[in-house]
Amino acid sequence: MIIKKRGIPGAFAGLASLVSRISESDEVFKRIKSDYKNSRAGFAGELKVDNFLEELELKMPYYVLQNLNIRVGKKEVQIDTVIIHPNFIMIIEIKNMRGEFYFDPVNKHFYRLSDVGKKEGMRNPESQLSRSTTIINSFLRGKGIEMSANGLIVFVSRAGIVMQASEKRETIPLDSLVEYIEFLENRTKRVMPTEKCKRLALELLAEDRPEELVSIVDFYNVSIDKVKKGVRCPECSTIPMLRKHSRWYCEKCGKESRDAHLNTLKEYRLLFGPEITSRSAIEFMQHNSIYFAIRVLNNNAEIKKAKARYRLFQISDEKHLLSEFIWAELKN
Numbered sequence: 483m484i485i486k487k488r489g490i491p492g493a494f495a496g497l498a499s500l501v502s503r504i505s506e507s508d509e510v511f512k513r514i515k516s517d518y519k520n521s522r523a524g525f526a527g528e529l530k531v532d533n534f535l536e537e538l539e540l541k542m543p544y545y546v547l548q549n550l551n552i553r554v555g556k557k558e559v560q561i562d563t564v565i566i567h568p569n570f571i572m573i574i575e576i577k578n579m580r581g582e583f584y585f586d587p588v589n590k591h592f593y594r595l596s597d598v599g600k601k602e603g604m605r606n607p608e609s610q611l612s613r614s615t616t617i618i619n620s621f622l623r624g625k626g627i628e629m630s631a632n633g634l635i636v637f638v639s640r641a642g643i644v645m646q647a648s649e650k651r652e653t654i655p656l657d658s659l660v661e662y663i664e665f666l667e668n669r670t671k672r673v674m675p676t677e678k679c680k681r682l683a684l685e686l687l688a689e690d691r692p693e694e695l696v697s698i699v700d701f702y703n704v705s706i707d708k709v710k711k712g713v714r715c716p717e718c719s720t721i722p723m724l725r726k727h728s729r730w731y732c733e734k735c736g737k738e739s740r741d742a743h744l745n746t747l748k749e750y751r752l753l754f755g756p757e758i759t760s761r762s763a764i765e766f767m768q769h770n771s772i773y774f775a776i777r778v779l780n781n782n783a784e785i786k787k788a789k790a791r792y793r794l795f796q797i798s799d800e801k802h803l804l805s806e807f808i809w810a811e812l813k814n
């Protein structure tokens with residue numbers, strides 16, 4: 483049973499929006515594009531693991547939390563997937579990269595070897611897992627549960643080959659994941675009753691922290707005038723749609739929409755942060771009526787300051803409105 487389902491990651495959605503709204507000739511474009519590609523591969527890998535885990539046929543009930551952000555004491559960690567089973571607790575670290583990978587047991591480096599034999603150092607999934615298991619184990623101890631979490635590193639891409647395996651953690655390809663967990667159930671004994679597993683999963687869910695929103699434009703230090711404005715076509719993702727007879731119209735694919743600006747408002751939030759004035763809303767939507775902006779914001783955002791020259795609103799976090807755009811990005 484899935485207790486927490488993976489949503490659209492804000493960082494990825496923000497990068498997808500920004501990369502399509504900034505000129506390729508901009509000096510920061512290359513960096514944004516590269517971060518966007520990594521972020522897309524990461525999310526696509528996580529979705530693949532989620533799909534594989536749907537095939538699991540375990541004898542006992544178990545609980546899954548996808549993308550858990552948890553803090554215990556001063557330590558905070560983001561965990562790709564947690565499985566809580568009466569016999570074990572499994573933390574999965576997902577890697578979706580191509581190339582030949584090496585875990586260096588001596589100096590703890592993790593690197594990829596390029597075609598010309600150059601070592602490219604990367605964030606070590608072993609250390610990420612150590613951090614996650616430490617935090618989960620201290621959470622378990624806090625609940626009086628004498629059990630330690632297992633860590634597993636899953637390489638999603640068939641073009642990602644581990645040449646030197648980790649000595650600390652199990653490292654498996656995605657194709658073996660289901661079999662690995664089914665086998666683990668068979669060779670382990672029950673430690674917790676099922677009811678306790680469920681309670682534990684719910685307690686972990688209660689600790690899950692909302693994603694921290696960073697204005698991606700601030701993060702890359704991109705000035706607002708460099709960001710292409712306009713409402714995005716929900717059909718073909720083209721920017722901007724044109725305003726015709728109280729509707730949005732896409733010149734590229736002919737799509738007409740009454741409410742495409744609502745998705746664009748969510749993009750604004752990812753790009754610039756949750757606060758928006760009626761003035762910046764019309765600029766971003768490329769609409770000429772301030773009354774239109776006020777009406778849209780009144781209906782779809784929360785008023786923060788009504789008395790200012792331009793009313794200040796707060797846009798809520800509803801990334802599901804960007805689903806069509808995000809799925810199209812993943813298919814590219």
Ligand SMILES: [Zn+2]
Pocket residue numbers: 715716717718719720732733734735736737
């Ligand atoms: Zn279109």
